[in-house]
Amino acid sequence: MARVLVADDASFMRQMIREIVEAEGHEVVGEASDGDEAVEEWKRLHPDVVTMDIVMPRRSGIDAVKGIIDLDSTACIVMCSALGQETLVQEALQAGARDFIVKPFKPDSVIATLNKVLEKDA
Amino acid sequence: MDLAKYRTIFIEESTEHFAEISRALLELEKDPASAEAIDVVFRMAHSIKGMAASLGYDSITELAHRLEDRMQIARDAGRVGPHEELSLLFRGIAALEGMVNAVSEQGEAPMADTDLLADLATLAPSVPSKKKDPTGAEAAATPPGEAPAAGAKPLQTPRPPPTVRVNTRTLDRFLSTVGEVILNTSQVRTVSEAETGQNTALSEGLDRMDRIVGELQRRALELRTTPLLRILEPLPRAARDVAERAGVRVEVQLVGAELELDRSILDRLSDPMVHLLRNAVDHGIETPAERIAAGKPAVGRIVVEARREKDTIRISIGDDGSGIDLEAVRRRAVEAGVLHPDLAADLTPEQIAALVFEPGLSTASEVSEISGRGVGMDAVRNTLESLGGAVEIATERGRGTTTTLVVPITAAVQRVLMLGVGAEVVAIPIAKVERIEEYPSDKIERTGGDAFVLLDGDLVPVLDLAARIAQPSAAAGRLTHLVLTEVRGERIALSAERVASQQQIYVKPVPELLRSARALLGLTILGDGRPMFLLDPNQIA
Numbered sequence: 001m002a003r004v005l006v007a008d009d010a011s012f013m014r015q016m017i018r019e020i021v022e023a024e025g026h027e028v029v030g031e032a033s034d035g036d037e038a039v040e041e042w043k044r045l046h047p048d049v050v051t052m053d054i055v056m057p058r059r060s061g062i063d064a065v066k067g068i069i070d071l072d073s074t075a076c077i078v079m080c081s082a083l084g085q086e087t088l089v090q091e092a093l094q095a096g097a098r099d100f101i102v103k104p105f106k107p108d109s110v111i112a113t114l115n116k117v118l119e120k121d122a
Numbered sequence: 123m124d125l126a127k128y129r130t131i132f133i134e135e136s137t138e139h140f141a142e143i144s145r146a147l148l149e150l151e152k153d154p155a156s157a158e159a160i161d162v163v164f165r166m167a168h169s170i171k172g173m174a175a176s177l178g179y180d181s182i183t184e185l186a187h188r189l190e191d192r193m194q195i196a197r198d199a200g201r202v203g204p205h206e207e208l209s210l211l212f213r214g215i216a217a218l219e220g221m222v223n224a225v226s227e228q229g230e231a232p233m234a235d236t237d238l239l240a241d242l243a244t245l246a247p248s249v250p251s252k253k254k255d256p257t258g259a260e261a262a263a264t265p266p267g268e269a270p271a272a273g274a275k276p277l278q279t280p281r282p283p284p285t286v287r288v289n290t291r292t293l294d295r296f297l298s299t300v301g302e303v304i305l306n307t308s309q310v311r312t313v314s315e316a317e318t319g320q321n322t323a324l325s326e327g328l329d330r331m332d333r334i335v336g337e338l339q340r341r342a343l344e345l346r347t348t349p350l351l352r353i354l355e356p357l358p359r360a361a362r363d364v365a366e367r368a369g370v371r372v373e374v375q376l377v378g379a380e381l382e383l384d385r386s387i388l389d390r391l392s393d394p395m396v397h398l399l400r401n402a403v404d405h406g407i408e409t410p411a412e413r414i415a416a417g418k419p420a421v422g423r424i425v426v427e428a429r430r431e432k433d434t435i436r437i438s439i440g441d442d443g444s445g446i447d448l449e450a451v452r453r454r455a456v457e458a459g460v461l462h463p464d465l466a467a468d469l470t471p472e473q474i475a476a477l478v479f480e481p482g483l484s485t486a487s488e489v490s491e492i493s494g495r496g497v498g499m500d501a502v503r504n505t506l507e508s509l510g511g512a513v514e515i516a517t518e519r520g521r522g523t524t525t526t527l528v529v530p531i532t533a534a535v536q537r538v539l540m541l542g543v544g545a546e547v548v549a550i551p552i553a554k555v556e557r558i559e560e561y562p563s564d565k566i567e568r569t570g571g572d573a574f575v576l577l578d579g580d581l582v583p584v585l586d587l588a589a590r591i592a593q594p595s596a597a598a599g600r601l602t603h604l605v606l607t608e609v610r611g612e613r614i615a616l617s618a619e620r621v622a623s624q625q626q627i628y629v630k631p632v633p634e635l636l637r638s639a640r641a642l643l644g645l646t647i648l649g650d651g652r653p654m655f656l657l658d659p660n661q662i663a
Contacts, residue, residue, distance in 0.1 A: 009165070009169065010135065010169045010172060010173060011131065011135065012128060012131045012132060012135055012169075012172075012173045012176070013172060013173070013176075015128070015131065016128065016176060055165060055168050056165075057161070057165060082168065082171065082172055082175070083175075084187075103172050103175055103176060104172075104175040104176040104177075104178075105176060
């Protein structure tokens with residue numbers, strides 16, 4: 001049972017991820033709607049894993065990844081991207097994100113990716 | 123996973139996104155290099171795309187994706203392309219909105235227009251890239267036409283304040299319950315007044331209850347109010363659309379949009395406002411050439427201003443266009459049989475202007491596709507009057523026209539005058555009551571079907587309320603009460619047997635079954651449990 005921080009500027013997406021994650025028995029401990037908030041909430045909650053949207057206002061998802069990795073190089077971050085954002089995903093992975101999931105979300109792929117990432121961490 | 127609730131969120135969020143996109147696009151019209159506005163449109167399109175993809179609305183996803191790509195180009199270039207580019211974006215957004223509405227109404231997203239998709243896919247040729255310019259020269263960054271004037275401040279459309287989203291049905295049920303509490307409190311008071319006698323503790327308790335319930339009522343009414351911004355916000359963009367089709371240029375300024383109004387009233391003002399705005403752009407504002415010839419700036423100016431005045435809010439739409447051709451109105455009124463030719467000469471300019479509200483008077487161009495939509499000026503007036511308000515119009519040939527909607531602040535609680543008519547008790551809104559006079563009923567002049575009295579040197583028509591609501595009239599030789607009021611600018615007297623008191627009552631909407639009776643504005647439950655109807659003098663006359 002992992003503690004998850006969900007970062008996405010669309011409440012629609014946050015709700016969807018929450019539903020998927022909670023159905024699997026994990027706990028969503030916080031939500032963030034922009035890059036700044038993502039870093040703030042990470043500092044406050046120290047979750048086991050963060051799902052991070054790539055495109056967000058104020059601070060971008062990639063920037064937020066850098067911010068979190070700076071604070072803790074072992075942080076577990078999964079990027080959420082839309083189709084056609086391969087270059088951005090690459091950048092995010094280079095910045096320290098562990099893996100990525102693609103929108104529209106298939107619940108099974110989301111869970112599989114999360115589990116993979118959490119396993120490696122354990 | 124249950125996707126039904128996500129559909130609702132999708133529609134709600136998309137609606138908010140569209141409002142933000144509109145603001146941003148209008149900003150980009152004035153400042154094509156606004157990085158913030160470009161970012162907003164990009165992110166909103168991206169967000170709508172994401173949601174649509176999650177729900178399987180492929181056609182919406184595709185259109186949003188194209189728009190997002192377009193905005194990505196703009197982001198890279200540091201600016202949006204010239205006029206045609208913005209028009210294309212507006213078109214794209216309008217189409218996207220249409221598709222989301224279709225989902226909301228029919229549950230399915232229609233296919234996107236293939237021409238639109240093709241247009242969106244063609245690369246914008248004249249957007250110079252900010253990044254790679256080998257010659258190092260400041261490439262033709264200024265599009266043909268005028269550059270934005272140095273230091274020009276874009277007209278800021280106000281941002282709505284932070285809010286909490288509440289399900290409207292929940293809110294309505296809550297307010298309805300509060301209304302019941304208020305009605306019940308006064309019932310308890312009526313009953314207990316008979317019983318309390320010398321019981322001061324009970325009396326004091328009831329007084330306290332009155333005060334607290336009054337406070338609850340005030341708070342509940344506050345919940346019902348929403349800033350006017352909600353209906354005013356779409357106006358600048360609607361004006362732009364109409365202006366483009368009409369071949370004129372126009373700028374809309376919103377003043378006082380932070381004022382609040384009861385939600386149910388607000389919703390009914392939306393259509394009239396759009397209609398008046400369309401009229402202003404379509405019939406009021408002249409073409410740039412005409413304007414310059416008349417010594418006016420090429421861009422027409424429309425000011426939408428909301429002001430609070432005691433118990434009402436006045437929302438005016440004023441343009442600096444050509445004004446109404448009163449002669450043409452007078453002529454059409456006579457032609458249409460609305461005005462007798464002999465009377466036509468005697469009318470004041472205000473009275474002629476008021477004729478535009480008469481049904482059947484639409485000039486040919488008013489029925490055109492642009493100003494159509496089945497909402498004529500007569501419908502505007504009807505709507506306002508059914509809300510207990512009015513419409514005023516002032517015009518000056520060559521200078522412009524201003525139409526003002528006068529709206530009561532809240533429909534729910536109104537001050538009314540209670541009248542006894544036969545066995546019934548009815549109420550009329552007190553706002554328009556000038557005064558009440560006792561008058562011997564046999565002194566009322568009757569000719570044909572009409573009745574008159576001479577008051578203050580004027581002949582004032584008298585309406586027998588009893589006859590109007592099928593109650594026995596007052597017996598002859600008795601004194602009757604004449605309630606002097608105003609209907610459509612004309613003074614009339616409503617005759618009623620008894621005048622009870624003035625009261626503030628909580629007005630409930632007329633039940634569905636009775637909606638077609640236009641004379642009924644609402645109803646309330648009296649202290650003794652009887653229902654009492656609120657009548658609309660405009661409809662009874």
